[in-house]
Amino acid sequence: MISNSNQPLVDRLRLRSPLTAEEQNALLCLPFEEATVRGNRDLVALGEQTEASYLVVSGVIGRFSQMRSGVRQIVALHIAGEMADLCSVVLPKTSWAFHAFAPTTILRIAHSDLITVADQYPNIAQAFWRDCVADMAVMSEWIVSVARRPAEAKLAHLLCELRCRYKQAGLLAVDGFYPFTATQVQIAEVLGITAIHLNRMIRSLRERGLATLSKAGVVIHDYQSLARLAEFDPAYLHLDEQPAAAS
Amino acid sequence: MISNSNQPLVDRLRLRSPLTAEEQNALLCLPFEEATVRGNRDLVALGEQTEASYLVVSGVIGRFSQMRSGVRQIVALHIAGEMADLCSVVLPKTSWAFHAFAPTTILRIAHSDLITVADQYPNIAQAFWRDCVADMAVMSEWIVSVARRPAEAKLAHLLCELRCRYKQAGLLAVDGFYPFTATQVQIAEVLGITAIHLNRMIRSLRERGLATLSKAGVVIHDYQSLARLAEFDPAYLHLDEQPAAAS
DNA sequence: CGACTCATTGAGCGAAGTCAACGTCCGTGG
DNA sequence: CCACGGACGTTGACTTCGCTCAATGAGTCG
Numbered sequence: 001m002i003s004n005s006n007q008p009l010v011d012r013l014r015l016r017s018p019l020t021a022e023e024q025n026a027l028l029c030l031p032f033e034e035a036t037v038r039g040n041r042d043l044v045a046l047g048e049q050t051e052a053s054y055l056v057v058s059g060v061i062g063r064f065s066q067m068r069s070g071v072r073q074i075v076a077l078h079i080a081g082e083m084a085d086l087c088s089v090v091l092p093k094t095s096w097a098f099h100a101f102a103p104t105t106i107l108r109i110a111h112s113d114l115i116t117v118a119d120q121y122p123n124i125a126q127a128f129w130r131d132c133v134a135d136m137a138v139m140s141e142w143i144v145s146v147a148r149r150p151a152e153a154k155l156a157h158l159l160c161e162l163r164c165r166y167k168q169a170g171l172l173a174v175d176g177f178y179p180f181t182a183t184q185v186q187i188a189e190v191l192g193i194t195a196i197h198l199n200r201m202i203r204s205l206r207e208r209g210l211a212t213l214s215k216a217g218v219v220i221h222d223y224q225s226l227a228r229l230a231e232f233d234p235a236y237l238h239l240d241e242q243p244a245a246a247s
Numbered sequence: 248m249i250s251n252s253n254q255p256l257v258d259r260l261r262l263r264s265p266l267t268a269e270e271q272n273a274l275l276c277l278p279f280e281e282a283t284v285r286g287n288r289d290l291v292a293l294g295e296q297t298e299a300s301y302l303v304v305s306g307v308i309g310r311f312s313q314m315r316s317g318v319r320q321i322v323a324l325h326i327a328g329e330m331a332d333l334c335s336v337v338l339p340k341t342s343w344a345f346h347a348f349a350p351t352t353i354l355r356i357a358h359s360d361l362i363t364v365a366d367q368y369p370n371i372a373q374a375f376w377r378d379c380v381a382d383m384a385v386m387s388e389w390i391v392s393v394a395r396r397p398a399e400a401k402l403a404h405l406l407c408e409l410r411c412r413y414k415q416a417g418l419l420a421v422d423g424f425y426p427f428t429a430t431q432v433q434i435a436e437v438l439g440i441t442a443i444h445l446n447r448m449i450r451s452l453r454e455r456g457l458a459t460l461s462k463a464g465v466v467i468h469d470y471q472s473l474a475r476l477a478e479f480d481p482a483y484l485h486l487d488e489q490p491a492a493a494s
Numbered sequence: 495c496g497a498c499t500c501a502t503t504g505a506g507c508g509a510a511g512t513c514a515a516c517g518t519c520c521g522t523g524g
Numbered sequence: 525c526c527a528c529g530g531a532c533g534t535t536g537a538c539t540t541c542g543c544t545c546a547a548t549g550a551g552t553c554g
Binding site: 397398440441443444447462 | 541542543544545551
């Protein structure tokens with residue numbers, strides 16, 4: 001998927017916020033810069049200051065923190081079509097580190113340009129704000145997952161969440177496959193468990209016929225059972241809302 | 248502490264965002280409603296829709312999710328001077344549940360009024376957005392804490408964080424005391440551990456001379472050591488920034 | 495004075511971590 | 525073309541942190 005415009009940004013925001021034609025046009029006129037990152041590489045290092053936000057065109061990137069021991073914890077994932085680091089527009093000092101899970105293409109859009117268009121169009125400002133809050137709802141659910149679910153349910157919950165997000169991105173196949181590629185170490189850094197223990201949980205889900213992970217991606221064989229195991233309710237993702245027509 | 252105006256809201260936003268006199272005045276003119284809640288009570292039940300945001304005047308409230316088993320996980324705390332649920336202005340369907348830890352006084356400000364003033368003043372919209380993003384940074388740190396720190400460090404980290412936030416609220420005494428009151432069950436729901444195990448960790452911190460918890464509040468005896476144990480760095484709280492003068 | 499909530503402590507267990515070894519795949523260079 | 529090395533995945537044995545269950549103390553309110 002190659003993008004030669006900001007259209008993905010407009011699509012992303014329209015998912016949750018109505019935008020007039022004029023507002024959409026203002027977003028499409030924003031200058032951007034396309035970049036490609038190799039997989040399993042840090043895109044933005046710890047402590048690095050950024051002056052741009054990223055829109056993921058294809059691939060996966062994760063925001064992470066690191067303990068002194070070197071252990072990493074990924075606190076957010078962004079897949080194709082999603083906006084990463086939009087929040088740094090209003091709090092640039094929050095320089096989080098980013099890691100590309102797989103080979104990833106992004107669009108860089110300067111904070112200053114985003115601020116300008118937000119100041120000019122209150123409705124766009126609200127859309128940006130809303131997108132950040134939706135990310136917050138996901139974080140909130142991740143706190144619950146990491147704190148309270150047993151390891152197998154943590155994995156199940158992540159797989160269910162990703163299924164919904166890949167479906168939104170149009171990348172969910174009819175057989176339950178979606179192209180989420182990550183090493184077991186990376187997934188363990190998301191779930192807050194050991195890669196070794198994760199391996200056992202992957203096997204468990206496979207043996208129970210619920211889901212299979214491979215190098216190519218994920219196949220969910222029995223979404224209902226997986227969701228039940230994880231106590232998964234997709235409402236917090238805020239993906240199914242029909243944006244009211246506004247132009 | 249009794250408030251008869253929206254001044255705390257203005258103070259809160261000015262902590263991180265410069266506001267002109269006109270903008271401050273617009274906020275002060277917002278209608279509000281004061282309410283008091285008893286301690287250890289749910290302020291907003293699970294699934295309840297809200298049409299207002301809350302500013303905590305005094306006391307503590309926590310946002311939580313609940314598993315089918317009945318186990319709760321608190322995903323955010325709000326103490327005196329802080330804005331709770333500002334994010335529901337742009338995503339009202341995210342009706343989180345709130346629990347009052349102690350007797351708490353709040354100001355209710357209608358979403359519709361907040362939207363109106365945000366649409367009128369881009370700078371206020373940005374301030375609201377920024378406040379939400381600051382809450383997000385805290386959540387991000389909580390994911391790390393819950394996922395990666397051992398129980399004692401989890402508690403130490405929370406105590407350090409609260410110390411900074413109570414200091415900001417002007418409620419930190421010179422001897423390291425601040426009036427955070429919560430039952431051990433409530434604190435355990437924050438940290439994602441058992442109340443029983445929390446009790447042992449409290450004893451451990453007390454015996455090591457780091458901190459003491461009592462019914463009246465918390466005393467931190469050795470902040471440096473506590474912060475070292477927790478790997479605590481207050482940068483993520485975004486409290487020390489001097490807002491640029493803007494009026 | 496009960497009845498209740500909250501705090502405290504002990505004993506035993508289990509989920510997840512640690513350590514260690516080995517298998518598999520893939521790219522690279524002799 | 526094969527040998528080597530590195531990254532990733534898989535599995536077993538053992539350890540441990542934190543949970544469960546259970547009992548008791550301490551303070552508070554009606």
